[in-house]
Amino acid sequence: MKHHIDISSVLRKTLSCDLYSNLVTRQTGAAVRGQIEELLADARDSGGDAELAVIDFSHVSIIDFSCADEVIAKLLLRYGADDPPKEAYFVFRGVSDDHWDAIESVLERHHLALVIESDDGVQIAGALTEDERRVWGAIFRLGRADHDQITADLADDSSRVAEALNALCHRRLAMVIDGRYVAVGSPRVR
Amino acid sequence: MTTVINVPHSLDDQSFEQVLEQVAPLPADAKLLIDARHTRWASPYGLTALLALGQTRAERATLAVPESDDTASYWSRAAFFQHAAELFELRGDYPKRTSTGESSVLLEITSISKADDVHDVVGRIQQKAQQIITQQLGLEPKATLGFAMTLSEVCQNIIEHAGRGGWVAVQRYDWRNRLGRKVVVIAVCDAGVGFRQSLQSAPGHISTERWDDSRALEEAVIRGVSRYRERGRGQGLAGARKYVGRWNGKLAVRSGTARIAIVPPWDDDVPLAENLPPFPGAQLQVIIPEAVNAAVSRTGGVR
Numbered sequence: 384m385k386h387h388i389d390i391s392s393v394l395r396k397t398l399s400c401d402l403y404s405n406l407v408t409r410q411t412g413a414a415v416r417g418q419i420e421e422l423l424a425d426a427r428d429s430g431g432d433a434e435l436a437v438i439d440f441s442h443v444s445i446i447d448f449s450c451a452d453e454v455i456a457k458l459l460l461r462y463g464a465d466d467p468p469k470e471a472y473f474v475f476r477g478v479s480d481d482h483w484d485a486i487e488s489v490l491e492r493h494h495l496a497l498v499i500e501s502d503d504g505v506q507i508a509g510a511l512t513e514d515e516r517r518v519w520g521a522i523f524r525l526g527r528a529d530h531d532q533i534t535a536d537l538a539d540d541s542s543r544v545a546e547a548l549n550a551l552c553h554r555r556l557a558m559v560i561d562g563r564y565v566a567v568g569s570p571r572v573r
Numbered sequence: 574m575t576t577v578i579n580v581p582h583s584l585d586d587q588s589f590e591q592v593l594e595q596v597a598p599l600p601a602d603a604k605l606l607i608d609a610r611h612t613r614w615a616s617p618y619g620l621t622a623l624l625a626l627g628q629t630r631a632e633r634a635t636l637a638v639p640e641s642d643d644t645a646s647y648w649s650r651a652a653f654f655q656h657a658a659e660l661f662e663l664r665g666d667y668p669k670r671t672s673t674g675e676s677s678v679l680l681e682i683t684s685i686s687k688a689d690d691v692h693d694v695v696g697r698i699q700q701k702a703q704q705i706i707t708q709q710l711g712l713e714p715k716a717t718l719g720f721a722m723t724l725s726e727v728c729q730n731i732i733e734h735a736g737r738g739g740w741v742a743v744q745r746y747d748w749r750n751r752l753g754r755k756v757v758v759i760a761v762c763d764a765g766v767g768f769r770q771s772l773q774s775a776p777g778h779i780s781t782e783r784w785d786d787s788r789a790l791e792e793a794v795i796r797g798v799s800r801y802r803e804r805g806r807g808q809g810l811a812g813a814r815k816y817v818g819r820w821n822g823k824l825a826v827r828s829g830t831a832r833i834a835i836v837p838p839w840d841d842d843v844p845l846a847e848n849l850p851p852f853p854g855a856q857l858q859v860i861i862p863e864a865v866n867a868a869v870s871r872t873g874g875v876r
Contacts, residue, residue, distance in 0.1 A: 405695050407725040408688040445718055447725040448812040481718040488808060
């Protein structure tokens with residue numbers, strides 16, 4: 384099930400004063416993340432399986448390091464853990480160059496990666512190995528493929544591809560549907 | 574007995590040390606007359622640090638305000654007296670604060686004690702910052718949001734670590750003689766627990782013989798260590814340092830008896846000063862200069 388979560392709307396619900404539109408301070412970030420988790424939990428209560436949440440930053444003008452850490456890093460860490468609250472995948476939309484400094488910094492610090500959707504298409508970003516980038520690109524290009532198809536597409540070593548696929552699934556950047564790999568952000572999972 | 578503390582003619586981050594040298598030997602409940610009558614100029618750091626000094630006094634100090642009308646008028650426009658009236662007995666005449674819309678004062682002195690204050694400060698600075706950073710300093714538009722982020726992070730330092738409120742101020746200057754360029758200065762001062770005590774309170778912290786204010790500043794400013802053990806903590810000052818480095822700026826942080834600085838080529842400050850007169854809390858200053866190209870095209874050359 385897919386959810387669109389507009390961060391600026393969440394921010395307005397979170398703050399006592401709706402005049403503020405910037406994603407700044409650690410307290411604000413923690414409150415926004417709490418709201419996102421509630422929305423995802425509500426989806427579980429309504430009987431959904433795996434959730435795809437599109438986190439939309441389009442109407443956020445500023446995000447600082449502390450808020451990026453609370454909203455993005457902690458969300459990815461919590462749902463990428465071995466015992467996540469539920470099976471959830473994230474696509475980040477509307478992330479501008481202005482947001483990227485803070486986001487990149489927290490991704491590097493926690494060795495995290497995410498999927499970004501922009502006018503230029505869908506890409507992965509953050510702390511990734513070269514193998515992970517190549518394999519994710521192949522899955523995205525192929526749409527839905529098994530290990531052998533991906534290995535053949537890349538003309539690469541089977542075990543290296545398998546290792547990267549495992550890492551991508553563990554990091555919630557790819558998922559397995561009916562025995563085949565699909566890249567998070569691919570039209571096949573929307 | 575009242576001790577008179579002379580405020581220098583020009584009050585900035587360097588000359589404020591002269592004030593602290595006079596105050597440091599005195600007990601917190603000593604009666605002080607802080608004499609700023611002959612002060613003619615004060616930076617945002619000087620003004621916010623003066624407020625922090627007032628905050629440290631158990632016995633409410635008297636502050637003799639500048640005699641110069643121009644100086645008193647500027648201090649008033651910067652909202653200094655509004656805050657000082659809560660901390661000092663003010664002696665002398667000073668103008669009531671009126672909103673002039675003066676463009677050089679990007680953010681008048683503002684108290685910071687909770688997250689909403691940071692939202693307020695960032696919201697207020699945004700529009701002015703865009704105009705100053707891109708048009709007057711000639712920096713890329715990208716620098717504007719980085720400036721707001723840096724301001725947010727240095728203000729949060731008060732909320733997260735000081736244990737009491739502090740103040741922030743932002744001002745634009747034309748440093749014709751010193752640098753030949755325009756600059757924007759952020760000053761954030763508090764008289765809270767300071768970096769050493771904050772980091773000491775971290776679970777598992779072990780104080781070695783070498784543990785002091787300068788080590789604490791190195792840990793916090795250079796290595797991004799926080800009293801919180803979460804991996805994501807400590808990024809605020811690291812982010813501010815990165816921003817300052819990217820735009821050839823200067824970051825200086827004083828706490829306790831030490832002061833650490835990220836010094837750009839255009840400045841001759843020392844990277845680390847130790848054995849300074851003790852002063853509680855943390856006092857921080859960020860300086861972002863005009864782009865060299867912009868200064869050259871404006872003046873025909875950098876002096």
